[in-house]
Amino acid sequence: MNAPEKHRLRGSAVVVLLRGHGLELETWWVRRSDVVSIMPGFDAFPGGTIESSDAELPIEGVADEGERVLRACAIREAFEETGVLIGLAAPTNCAPGRLLEARSRLLAGVVAFPQLAWECGWSFRADALTFAGRWQTPPFVPMRFDASYFLARVPEGQEPSVHGAELASGEWIRPLDALDRYHAGSAAFAAPILHTLLALADGEQDLPARLAEGPELAAYPVRRMEFKWGIVLHPMKTRPLPPATHTNAYLIGERELALVDPGSGDPDELESLCTLLEVLRVEGRRLKLILLTHHHPDHAGGVEAVQQRWRVPVAAHPGTARHLHVDQVLADGERVSLAPGLGDWDLRVLHTPGHAQGHLSFLHERTRSLFCGDLIPGGRGTVILDPPDGELVPYLASLERLLTEPVETLFPAHGSPQGAAPQRIRWLIQHRLKRERLVLDALGAELQELSALVERVYADTPSELWAYAERTLLAHLLKLEAQGRVAREDERWRLAGV
Ligand SMILES: [Zn+2]
Structure with missing residues (x-):
C-alpha cells in the first residue's frame, strides 16, 4: 500500500529526436528499465519533469516564461538521457569528447545545466525545438504529468546513447517499424507515443500541426488508451480501497471484444464507456462478453447496466457466481476465444485466488499480457487481503504460479500497466515474507x-x-x-x- 499521493500534475517535457527524411525518417525511442516505478519495460521518448534550475537557462526568441522553462527542461533532459545537445543557436563547442565530459559532470551532479551551458559557451534558441503537442496523464494513476512534446533534429556529428538506471536501451527506429512491433504486441507504450508515431508515419508535411492535435487541444470525445494493439484501457471512477480512485476496465480484441471488470454503473461513467465502444464499433470491433476477475463492487458495479444496454453474457469463476449473477462459469485452463481465426485473441483463464477465492486472471499468451485484477496492483503498491475471502497462502501460491507462466506485461485493475512482470511478482512475494517477519518480531x-x-x-x-x-x-x-x-x-x- 502506498501513501495516497496528491493527484497534482507535474510539468514535464518530452523530446522526439529525429533524423533523416521521407522513408528514411527515424525517431529515437527508449525502453524504460525494469527498476523505474512508472511503466517499467514500456517504450517511450526521452524526457522528464521540470527542475528548479531550468528557470535559469537563457533561451533566445521566447517571451513566455513558462514556455522557456519547458524548452529548458527539454534541452536538459535530452542531454542527460541521450547525451545529445539540442536547441543550439550556433553549432559551437560540440566536439564529441567535450560533450561526453560535460554530460558526465552534469550526471554526477557536479554542475547544474545552466552553469554548464555558461561554462561551455552554449547558447540556445527557442525555434530549434518545435512544439509537438501537450498531454496530461488521466487521473486514474496517482503520479500525473503535464507533458509538452518537442521535435528536435539531432545535430550533425552527434549520436544519442542512454545512460543511468532509468533507461534500459535506446535505438533509432522508423515510425512504421515501431508501429509493426506495437501491432505484433512486442512493444507497449502510452497514448501520446502512439499518437506521435502515427503522425510521424504520415511524413513531415504539417507534422507539428498534426502532432499538436493531442486530446488536450482537440477535445477528443474520449481518451483512447491502447497500450498494445487490441488492448484498450478504460478507467472508470469507482470507490475502491485507497489509494486507488478508479478501476481499469479493459477492452480486449480486434473484432470481438471482451470487457473485463466494468466497475461502475454511474450514468456518466457508462456514457463514456458507451462512447468508446461506439468508436471501436466503427472500427469493426464489437462487444461479445463481460469477464469478471472477482465480485468486489468496484469491479462488478457496472455489470448489470452494461448487460442491459448491450445484452452480452457475463463470465466468471464459480466463486464469483456465489455473490452475483453469472451466465457462464469459467474454470482454470479454459480458453475464451475472441473472433477465432482472426489473429490469435484467445485468453487463457487462470484461477488466482488470494485476494478473493474466486479471483481469475486472464492471460493473452501471444502478447504475454496478463489482466491481473486485484492480484497485483499497478505502481509499487500492494493489495489488501481481507479474511476470510482474502487469504495469504493461496495469494502467495497464485503469485508463485504466475512466475511459471509466460507473463511480461501486467494490466492491473488499479494504476498503470507495467512491463517487467516477473520482477514485480518476485518483489510482491518478498514483500509479503518481509511483512511476515515483522509480524513475528512484533x-x-x-x-x-x-x-x-x-x-x-x-x-x-x-x-x-x-x-x-x-x-x-x-x-x-x-x-x-x-x-x-x-x-x-x-x-x-x-x-x-x-
Ligand atoms: Zn478487489
Whole structure:
C-alpha cells in the first residue's frame, strides 16, 4: 500500500529526436528499465519533469516564461538521457569528447545545466525545438504529468546513447517499424507515443500541426488508451480501497471484444464507456462478453447496466457466481476465444485466488499480457487481503504460479500497466515474507490486540491506512496460526509455545 499521493500534475517535457527524411525518417525511442516505478519495460521518448534550475537557462526568441522553462527542461533532459545537445543557436563547442565530459559532470551532479551551458559557451534558441503537442496523464494513476512534446533534429556529428538506471536501451527506429512491433504486441507504450508515431508515419508535411492535435487541444470525445494493439484501457471512477480512485476496465480484441471488470454503473461513467465502444464499433470491433476477475463492487458495479444496454453474457469463476449473477462459469485452463481465426485473441483463464477465492486472471499468451485484477496492483503498491475471502497462502501460491507462466506485461485493475512482470511478482512475494517477519518480531509471550500490532508492523504506512492494513495483518496472523506459530485468545495474539 502506498501513501495516497496528491493527484497534482507535474510539468514535464518530452523530446522526439529525429533524423533523416521521407522513408528514411527515424525517431529515437527508449525502453524504460525494469527498476523505474512508472511503466517499467514500456517504450517511450526521452524526457522528464521540470527542475528548479531550468528557470535559469537563457533561451533566445521566447517571451513566455513558462514556455522557456519547458524548452529548458527539454534541452536538459535530452542531454542527460541521450547525451545529445539540442536547441543550439550556433553549432559551437560540440566536439564529441567535450560533450561526453560535460554530460558526465552534469550526471554526477557536479554542475547544474545552466552553469554548464555558461561554462561551455552554449547558447540556445527557442525555434530549434518545435512544439509537438501537450498531454496530461488521466487521473486514474496517482503520479500525473503535464507533458509538452518537442521535435528536435539531432545535430550533425552527434549520436544519442542512454545512460543511468532509468533507461534500459535506446535505438533509432522508423515510425512504421515501431508501429509493426506495437501491432505484433512486442512493444507497449502510452497514448501520446502512439499518437506521435502515427503522425510521424504520415511524413513531415504539417507534422507539428498534426502532432499538436493531442486530446488536450482537440477535445477528443474520449481518451483512447491502447497500450498494445487490441488492448484498450478504460478507467472508470469507482470507490475502491485507497489509494486507488478508479478501476481499469479493459477492452480486449480486434473484432470481438471482451470487457473485463466494468466497475461502475454511474450514468456518466457508462456514457463514456458507451462512447468508446461506439468508436471501436466503427472500427469493426464489437462487444461479445463481460469477464469478471472477482465480485468486489468496484469491479462488478457496472455489470448489470452494461448487460442491459448491450445484452452480452457475463463470465466468471464459480466463486464469483456465489455473490452475483453469472451466465457462464469459467474454470482454470479454459480458453475464451475472441473472433477465432482472426489473429490469435484467445485468453487463457487462470484461477488466482488470494485476494478473493474466486479471483481469475486472464492471460493473452501471444502478447504475454496478463489482466491481473486485484492480484497485483499497478505502481509499487500492494493489495489488501481481507479474511476470510482474502487469504495469504493461496495469494502467495497464485503469485508463485504466475512466475511459471509466460507473463511480461501486467494490466492491473488499479494504476498503470507495467512491463517487467516477473520482477514485480518476485518483489510482491518478498514483500509479503518481509511483512511476515515483522509480524513475528512484533509478537511476544503477551497477548496483543490487532490494533496495537498494526502500529508496529505497519510503522512504515500512513496511519490513515491502518484500518485496511489490519485486514492484511489478520491474514498474516491466520496463516501463522494455521502453521502453529502464533496463538490466539479472545482475538488477541501472541507467539505460540512461549
Ligand atoms: Zn478487489
